[in-house]
Amino acid sequence: MLYLIGLGLSHETDITVRGLETVKKCKRVYLEAYTSILMAADKSSLEKFYGKEIILADRELVETGADEILEGADKDDIAFLVVGDVFGATTHTDLVLRAKELGIKYESIHNASVMNAVGACGLQLYQFGQTVSLVFFTETWKPDSFYAKIMENRKIGLHTLLLLDIKVKEQSIENMARGRLIYEPPRYMDISTAAKQLLEIEEIRKEQAYTPETPCVAVSRLGSPTQTFKAGTLKELSEYDAGAPLHSLVMLGRQVHDLELEYLLQFCDDEKTFREKVAADQEFFKPPPYVPPEEEEFSD
Amino acid sequence: MLYLIGLGLSHETDITVRGLETVKKCKRVYLEAYTSILMAADKSSLEKFYGKEIILADRELVETGADEILEGADKDDIAFLVVGDVFGATTHTDLVLRAKELGIKYESIHNASVMNAVGACGLQLYQFGQTVSLVFFTETWKPDSFYAKIMENRKIGLHTLLLLDIKVKEQSIENMARGRLIYEPPRYMDISTAAKQLLEIEEIRKEQAYTPETPCVAVSRLGSPTQTFKAGTLKELSEYDAGAPLHSLVMLGRQVHDLELEYLLQFCDDEKTFREKVAADQEFFKPPPYVPPEEEEFSD
Numbered sequence: 001m002l003y004l005i006g007l008g009l010s011h012e013t014d015i016t017v018r019g020l021e022t023v024k025k026c027k028r029v030y031l032e033a034y035t036s037i038l039m040a041a042d043k044s045s046l047e048k049f050y051g052k053e054i055i056l057a058d059r060e061l062v063e064t065g066a067d068e069i070l071e072g073a074d075k076d077d078i079a080f081l082v083v084g085d086v087f088g089a090t091t092h093t094d095l096v097l098r099a100k101e102l103g104i105k106y107e108s109i110h111n112a113s114v115m116n117a118v119g120a121c122g123l124q125l126y127q128f129g130q131t132v133s134l135v136f137f138t139e140t141w142k143p144d145s146f147y148a149k150i151m152e153n154r155k156i157g158l159h160t161l162l163l164l165d166i167k168v169k170e171q172s173i174e175n176m177a178r179g180r181l182i183y184e185p186p187r188y189m190d191i192s193t194a195a196k197q198l199l200e201i202e203e204i205r206k207e208q209a210y211t212p213e214t215p216c217v218a219v220s221r222l223g224s225p226t227q228t229f230k231a232g233t234l235k236e237l238s239e240y241d242a243g244a245p246l247h248s249l250v251m252l253g254r255q256v257h258d259l260e261l262e263y264l265l266q267f268c269d270d271e272k273t274f275r276e277k278v279a280a281d282q283e284f285f286k287p288p289p290y291v292p293p294e295e296e297e298f299s300d
Numbered sequence: 301m302l303y304l305i306g307l308g309l310s311h312e313t314d315i316t317v318r319g320l321e322t323v324k325k326c327k328r329v330y331l332e333a334y335t336s337i338l339m340a341a342d343k344s345s346l347e348k349f350y351g352k353e354i355i356l357a358d359r360e361l362v363e364t365g366a367d368e369i370l371e372g373a374d375k376d377d378i379a380f381l382v383v384g385d386v387f388g389a390t391t392h393t394d395l396v397l398r399a400k401e402l403g404i405k406y407e408s409i410h411n412a413s414v415m416n417a418v419g420a421c422g423l424q425l426y427q428f429g430q431t432v433s434l435v436f437f438t439e440t441w442k443p444d445s446f447y448a449k450i451m452e453n454r455k456i457g458l459h460t461l462l463l464l465d466i467k468v469k470e471q472s473i474e475n476m477a478r479g480r481l482i483y484e485p486p487r488y489m490d491i492s493t494a495a496k497q498l499l500e501i502e503e504i505r506k507e508q509a510y511t512p513e514t515p516c517v518a519v520s521r522l523g524s525p526t527q528t529f530k531a532g533t534l535k536e537l538s539e540y541d542a543g544a545p546l547h548s549l550v551m552l553g554r555q556v557h558d559l560e561l562e563y564l565l566q567f568c569d570d571e572k573t574f575r576e577k578v579a580a581d582q583e584f585f586k587p588p589p590y591v592p593p594e595e596e597e598f599s600d
């Protein structure tokens with residue numbers, strides 16, 4: 001049996017009781033270690049907590065080594081641990097499909113992910129449009145597919161969750177060219193970098209999918225003991241030091257409910273200013289005002 | 301301290317280890333008992349598992365009795381348990397705001413909810429637009445605000461998660477009129493009813509937000525041992541018996557990735573037919589094909 005088990009967001013103890021019982025009975029335990037990290041735990045603290053050895057599964061292993069992971073899973077129980085919830089990334093449906101081909105049964109044990117826990121900032125989950133990803137820009141590579149998606153969301157009034165890039169086990173171009181398996185230290189995009197990249201693309205495209213004055217919420221260390229929210233404009237957040245990773249960003253849509261706004265006011269510098277920024281931003285993508293049809297005039 | 305704790309979707313043991321440790325140390329434990337249910341657990345099995353008495357919090361208590369829930373929370377620890385994740389419903393941000401007013405600290409312990417666990421059907425979470433709710437129609441009341449939202453999602457190619465109505469502790473009109481506190485048995489909308497209601501509204505509005513042939517995924521008992529997915533057209537699902545509750549429904553958008561489709565094929569009756577239905581549905585809301593600008597003809 002293959003068990004796909006979500007670990008939640010932060011602590012060793014964020015695993016569910018059922019997840020923990022399952023890990024304990026598994027013969028091999030893999031930890032998917034390249035799309036996210038647990039903020040308050042690492043391999044050794046997890047091993048201690050589970051009383052089990054953990055095998056780190058990097059991108060190569062997950063994407064090309066499914067058969068290695070699944071070896072013996074027709075007889076033994078194998079656990080595949082994923083930070084957050086199980087089905088965040090494509091590659092894990094690959095693993096399940098491969099298991100099915102091999103006649104191996106699977107079960108998933110779900111957990112919180114940023115996709116639902118972000119509701120803790122006070123914005124309602126059903127007011128979010130599609131989630132977008134923001135990758136680190138380089139001098140020559142500034143992928144901006146997020147721009148059209150944010151535009152689509154904001155045109156219909158919805159909030160946007162932006163997931164920020166995580167670079168784990170990346171090689172420098174030089175090391176890659178020379179075939180040296182030397183990896184760069186992990187990098188996690190922070191709020192300020194994300195906001196600056198967003199502003200850079202708006203400056204180039206000038207289609208006003210958003211502006212420097214668009215209200216956003218900086219989400220830091222969601223689900224951890226030091227979880228913090230900061231509400232401010234995109235420009236303000238481009239100067240904001242959100243502290244240790246992981247960070248995400250939410251850009252507000254026009255449909256801000258009074259209860260949502262009231263909740264966000266806890267997290268802004270100045271309530272009056274923030275209210276004004278939200279009101280001003282609501283003018284974008286506003287449907288045209290209703291004009292009643294002209295009354296016909298009858299000649300007398 | 302007020303602890304808001306998500307319980308996940310199905311079993312007593314779907315609570316996180318940290319959540320369980322917290323419940324055990326709390327002086328009073330409330331269970332929000334009107335927006336959803338745990339599928340494989342009830343009040344008494346939870347009480348046994350926690351070794352604690354549980355106070356059921358119905359809508360009246362949560363919406364008007366915040367001070368009763370929060371009583372003594374400045375000194376003692378109080379747990380407020382929510383099926384799924386903590387911030388699915390508006391009312392819980394109310395509770396947090398009231399706690400803040402009273403100077404009571406709070407912490408949330410997240411868990412899986414249908415909003416992220418639905419990824420288990422193989423459709424990618426970042427391809428979903430806004431989530432919509434479907435309530436039971438009556439003879440005279442057929443609220444259809446979902447229609448415009450599905451249209452918005454599908455216009456930009458996105459999938460839609462439809463949450464289906466749950467009626468707990470509802471009074472009949474007669475009992476309400478007579479002031480009798482007699483409640484109807486709980487009702488959970490099933491897939492077939494949901495699909496029929498969707499078809500009914502499309503027949504009235506005829507704007508083709510979707511058609512009877514639009515591919516959907518029936519999601520039954522998500523996160524429970526009997527979790528089932530069924531892929532088919534809306535019309536097919538209107539005849540589908542999905543078994544015991546809880547159910548949700550996903551309507552596909554045009555942007556179906558090959559990997560998503562491949563995964564869904566496990567859940568349909570006939571692969572060839574389902575592929576054809578998906579291809580046909582992709583013709584809706586398709587952007588117009590690119591036409592190169594006409595070359596200028598020079599007179600010779």
